[in-house]
Amino acid sequence: MKKFLFIDLDDTLFQTMGKCLSNEDLQPAAYLKDGSACSFMTKQQRSFFELMDGEMTLIPTTARNRDALSRVNLPFKSYAIINYGGVILEPNGVVDNIWLEIMREDMNRAQYGLIGLIKLIDEYSELRGFKGRARLIEDFSISFYIVVKDPNKVCENLEQLERDIVQPWILTDGKEYFIHRNGNNLAVLPKTLNKARAVTYLQKRLECEFGDIMTFGMGDSKSDARFMAECDYAIIPKGTQLLSHIVTTV
Numbered sequence: 574m575k576k577f578l579f580i581d582l583d584d585t586l587f588q589t590m591g592k593c594l595s596n597e598d599l600q601p602a603a604y605l606k607d608g609s610a611c612s613f614m615t616k617q618q619r620s621f622f623e624l625m626d627g628e629m630t631l632i633p634t635t636a637r638n639r640d641a642l643s644r645v646n647l648p649f650k651s652y653a654i655i656n657y658g659g660v661i662l663e664p665n666g667v668v669d670n671i672w673l674e675i676m677r678e679d680m681n682r683a684q685y686g687l688i689g690l691i692k693l694i695d696e697y698s699e700l701r702g703f704k705g706r707a708r709l710i711e712d713f714s715i716s717f718y719i720v721v722k723d724p725n726k727v728c729e730n731l732e733q734l735e736r737d738i739v740q741p742w743i744l745t746d747g748k749e750y751f752i753h754r755n756g757n758n759l760a761v762l763p764k765t766l767n768k769a770r771a772v773t774y775l776q777k778r779l780e781c782e783f784g785d786i787m788t789f790g791m792g793d794s795k796s797d798a799r800f801m802a803e804c805d806y807a808i809i810p811k812g813t814q815l816l817s818h819i820v821t822t823v
């Protein structure tokens with residue numbers, strides 16, 4: 574039976590230097606546009622990658638866009654789910670057009686709400702002297718979601734923005750959207766954009782191609798849990814948001 578691992582990348586397979594528990598034996602895994610290394614793998618993470626890569630097909634399942642994925646230096650050879658599930662790349666790097674057109678239609682419907690929220694966030698930031706601005710993340714000429722980061726990396730600023738502006742909006746005009754916040758990253762996404770939906774779609778494609786398959790899902794964030802639940806088995810790295818959430822709620 575063919576086995577597949579749908580795997581989130583950032584903070585699952587590698588992380589920035591600041592998040593590495595020790596500086597020992599780190600190797601660069603992802604690069605910025607200027608070519609400098611920004612994310613690193615520990616010895617254990619490299620060993621885990623080798624173990625999994627030897628046993629099954631790894632499918633990146635990531636918020637990265639195509640450009641950011643191309644700056645990840647790992648030998649993925651199959652499909653890739655990128656843009657939070659908004660785009661699926663085939664093993665030869667070509668876009669799955671059927672999925673892209675489904676998403677284009679759904680994202681067009683969601684765009685008006687996102688633009689309204691950007692305006693609210695920017696007005697609030699201006700008023701409070703908060704330096705972070707909301708950005709609409711686009712790829713393949715499709716607007717997918719909003720992201721806000723604090724340039725000073727003060728997580729409390731994002732917490733406050735979420736509480737004062739984003740959450741009240743979600744409860745009123747934004748019922749068709751959801752929040753993903755992990756560290757210095759506040760994202761607001763249409764509910765129609767999610768990794769789980771793309772994983773389900775791709776699993777069906779893989780079943781058509783290979784017959785019975787076995788799937789594993791792996792991620793670090795609470796927002797990864799849904800796509801992991803679409804798989805036969807779930808793997809969660811130690812020290813992650815998702816694992817501490819589970820431990821505190823059981």
Ligand SMILES: [Mg+2]
Nearest residue numbers: 581583584793
């Ligand atoms: Mg992650």
